Amino acid sequence: MKNDDDNNSYRGALVAFALVGQVGLMISLGALLGLGIGLFIDSKLHTSPIATLIGLLLGLAAGIYGVFRLIASVRKTG
Numbered sequence: 001m002k003n004d005d006d007n008n009s010y011r012g013a014l015v016a017f018a019l020v021g022q023v024g025l026m027i028s029l030g031a032l033l034g035l036g037i038g039l040f041i042d043s044k045l046h047t048s049p050i051a052t053l054i055g056l057l058l059g060l061a062a063g064i065y066g067v068f069r070l071i072a073s074v075r076k077t078g
Helices: 004-045 048-077
Strands: none
Touching: 004 048
16 A cells, blocks of 8 residues: 555656646647737738737747746745
8 A cells, every 4th residue: 555655746746747738838829829810910911920920929928928927826835
């Protein structure tokens, strides 16, 4: 039978993997969403790479901001 130390270390590893997954998803989804919106705006306004680049940068910034908020909430609770 496992003891509590084994269960706590297993749970801690799962929490760490979940946090890494959330960080990756936040940054990549923010970038993809910004890229998609930028491509859509470029197709409507015929301003080829300008809105795409701006959308990509804003999406990355939003993803990184979300990661900072996530890490701050984890530090506050843990």
